[in-house]
Amino acid sequence: xxxxxxxxxxxxxxxxxxxxxxxxxxxxxxxxxxxxxxxxxxxxxxxxxxxxxxxxxxxxxxxxxxxxxxxxxxxxxxxxxxxxxxxxxxxxxxxxxxxxxxxxxxxxxxxxxxxxxxxxxxxxxxxxxxxxxxxxxxxxxxxxxxxxxxxxxxxxxxxxxxxxxxxxxxxxxxxxxxxxxxxxxxxxxxxxxxxxxxxxxxxxxxxxxxxxxxxxxxxxxxxxxxxxxxxxxxxxxxxxxxxxxxxxxxxxxxxxxxxxxxxxxxxxxxxxxxxxxxxxxxxxxxxxxxxxxxxxxxxxxxxxxxxxxxxxxxxxxxxxxxxxxxxxxxxxxxxxxxxxxxxxxxxxxxxxxxxxxxxxxxxxxxxxxxxxxxxxxxxxxxxxxxxxxxxxxxxxxxxxxxxxxxxxxxxxxxxxxxxxxxxxxxxxxxxxxxxxxxxxxxxxxxxxxxxxxxxxxxxxxxxxxxxxx
Amino acid sequence: xxxxxxxxxxxxxxxxxxxxxxxxxxxxxxxxxxxxxxxxxxxxxxxxxxxxxxxxxxxxxxxxxxxxxxxxxxxxxxxxxxxxxxxxxxxxxxxxxxxxxxxxxxxxxxxxxxxxxxxxxxxxxxxxxxxxxxxxxxxxxxxxxxxxxxxxxxxxxxxxxxxxxxx
Numbered sequence: 001x002x003x004x005x006x007x008x009x010x011x012x013x014x015x016x017x018x019x020x021x022x023x024x025x026x027x028x029x030x031x032x033x034x035x036x037x038x039x040x041x042x043x044x045x046x047x048x049x050x051x052x053x054x055x056x057x058x059x060x061x062x063x064x065x066x067x068x069x070x071x072x073x074x075x076x077x078x079x080x081x082x083x084x085x086x087x088x089x090x091x092x093x094x095x096x097x098x099x100x101x102x103x104x105x106x107x108x109x110x111x112x113x114x115x116x117x118x119x120x121x122x123x124x125x126x127x128x129x130x131x132x133x134x135x136x137x138x139x140x141x142x143x144x145x146x147x148x149x150x151x152x153x154x155x156x157x158x159x160x161x162x163x164x165x166x167x168x169x170x171x172x173x174x175x176x177x178x179x180x181x182x183x184x185x186x187x188x189x190x191x192x193x194x195x196x197x198x199x200x201x202x203x204x205x206x207x208x209x210x211x212x213x214x215x216x217x218x219x220x221x222x223x224x225x226x227x228x229x230x231x232x233x234x235x236x237x238x239x240x241x242x243x244x245x246x247x248x249x250x251x252x253x254x255x256x257x258x259x260x261x262x263x264x265x266x267x268x269x270x271x272x273x274x275x276x277x278x279x280x281x282x283x284x285x286x287x288x289x290x291x292x293x294x295x296x297x298x299x300x301x302x303x304x305x306x307x308x309x310x311x312x313x314x315x316x317x318x319x320x321x322x323x324x325x326x327x328x329x330x331x332x333x334x335x336x337x338x339x340x341x342x343x344x345x346x347x348x349x350x351x352x353x354x355x356x357x358x359x360x361x362x363x364x365x366x367x368x369x370x371x372x373x374x375x376x377x378x379x380x381x382x383x384x385x386x387x388x389x390x391x392x393x394x395x396x397x398x399x400x401x402x403x404x405x406x407x408x409x410x411x412x413x414x415x416x417x418x419x420x421x422x423x424x425x426x427x428x429x430x431x432x433x434x435x436x437x438x439x440x441x442x443x444x445x446x447x448x449x450x451x452x453x454x455x456x457x458x459x460x461x462x463x464x465x466x467x468x469x
Numbered sequence: 470x471x472x473x474x475x476x477x478x479x480x481x482x483x484x485x486x487x488x489x490x491x492x493x494x495x496x497x498x499x500x501x502x503x504x505x506x507x508x509x510x511x512x513x514x515x516x517x518x519x520x521x522x523x524x525x526x527x528x529x530x531x532x533x534x535x536x537x538x539x540x541x542x543x544x545x546x547x548x549x550x551x552x553x554x555x556x557x558x559x560x561x562x563x564x565x566x567x568x569x570x571x572x573x574x575x576x577x578x579x580x581x582x583x584x585x586x587x588x589x590x591x592x593x594x595x596x597x598x599x600x601x602x603x604x605x606x607x608x609x610x611x612x613x614x615x616x617x618x619x620x621x622x623x624x625x626x627x628x629x630x631x632x633x634x635x636x
Contacts, residue, residue, distance in 0.1 A: 014501070014504075117498075394496040398496040399496075402503075417534065417535050420536050425586075449543070452522075453520070455529075458521065
């Protein structure tokens with residue numbers, strides 16, 4: 001069996017159950033229902049596209065509603081349930097993330113398979129990956145941006161082709177039209193070009209930059225501003241603050257808080273702390289009760305980040321011209337993580353750094369492979385210690401990745417039960433007055449009621465301690 | 470912008486690692502083995518990460534699964550009928566309970582309200598037992614909620630009330 005085939009097989013065996021867990025989550029009430037109702041009520045795609053540009057003063061996400069409308073039409077034409085269609089798209093995005101990761105790292109030798117065996121659990125075990133699976137709006141935009149960003153990275157690894165600029169622009173345009181984090185696609189393109197990756201030509205960079213400029217001009221023309229401090233709740237130290245509290249505390253002098261958020265975003269990628277700006281470790285230190293999940297996340301992340309730091313120190317000593325293709329990939333992965341952290345300026349959220357999480361796994365793969373390659377030159381004791389270190393790290397990441405199933409099942413239970421509050425017989429005054437909205441709400445609710453999900457009461461009770469933060 | 474394709478000396482080295490290198494693949498492979506074992510076990514009816522398909526209404530109550538409660542009631546389940554609650558859901562042992570008794574046993578006031586809105590009866594026949602269960606459980610909020618539904622001079626004799634469980 002070829003190494004690449006084994007890697008695909010390993011990825012498939014781990015991804016298929018994950019896809020099942022993603023598929024089990026019903027359509028959400030929060031974030032999803034409103035977009036579905038809007039997508040269904042508009043008479044045409046064009047009128048929806050035109051109006052959606054002005055739905056909000058802080059966001060510009062026309063494709064959010066447009067793709068929702070397309071999926072509703074797909075459900076109507078195929079006679080599938082709404083839940084089936086929307087969840088199938090989410091599953092497809094998950095599978096695409098895994099496939100693109102495989103394409104990005106290119107497993108060709110047995111040593112690559114060994115490195116992949118550690119890096120793949122890093123990819124799906126990191127806390128930012130679950131953000132691409134849990135939420136849906138009703139299609140998870142962060143997963144879409146992740147797919148576009150990885151696709152650009154994969155393109156940059158190829159020999160340049162005349163049509164690459166067009167593909168980069170399509171991916172960037174799509175990502176920007178679903179969520180502001182889509183700018184990460186442009187960041188990836190720029191980083192690839194700056195690092196000298198072959199497939200990212202000057203014309204691709206110019207085209208992508210022009211497109212980003214047009215996007216910013218359109219936002220400006222539509223008076224769409226970015227949410228500043230106070231636009232969203234976020235943590236500081238050991239406390240999570242509401243938007244109002246943040247405005248009160250940091251609104252007048254925001255620079256310190258911005259620096260805290262950017263540093264915190266990077267720290268979150270490298271050490272799994274803080275989460276949403278809150279350092280759980282600080283809380284545990286005070287209370288003297290560190291949670292097992294906190295320690296597992298911290299130790300696995302520190303070990304992997306140390307490995308990434310080791311690779312950077314030992315392989316990037318010379319100038320750019322002396323770097324290998326793998327070194328260039330590594331530099332891009334690290335640069336994307338740093339820039340992604342900067343997007344947390346106003347508030348820290350796992351979803352915002354989800355692209356950085358994907359590239360963290362890429363950097364981990366390269367660093368692990370680099371370490372494994374040194375084994376033949378090392379003494380037996382040193383080699384055994386390296387293997388033990390990697391085995392422990394892989395074990396911790398695998399445990400984190402396995403917990404994803406528990407977290408997703410828990411989320412499916414919670415999401416399904418959110419529908420209880422809708423169309424309550426004792427609260428008819430709260431029912432939608434519009435007949436079309438009522439019909440859609442009733443249809444999705446009926447679908448969700450019939451959807452069987454696992455109750456946490458029937459899952460192992462120790463799981464909360466080890467998998468839920 | 471473009472740089473010449475270069476190769477790291479390590480790219481051309483022979484595959485290394487041998488047994489030690491492969492050792493790191495042990496944890497993910499162990500995960501695969503566990504997953505496969507779970508899939509095989511599921512085909513024999515053992516599903517540790519799934520809700521049993523023969524879930525009774527009081528069990529759905531004990532599991533705090535409001536939408537399942539709703540589904541069963543809308544499908545015709547009697548919200549006042551005592552049924553099996555399997556072990557470890559609310560008590561170590563398995564017992565027969567009504568949905569309201571299961572809600573009291575699991576200490577969920579919101580589930581009691583939910584059941585009442587959907588036909589579960591809190592009246593002269595059920596109130597004394599439920600009040601005494603709540604008292605025995607130390608569920609002050611449930612006890613207060615139930616007392617508000619009782620006549621002012623209502624004083625049940627809890628010593629004569631038989632609990633649905635004995636562990």
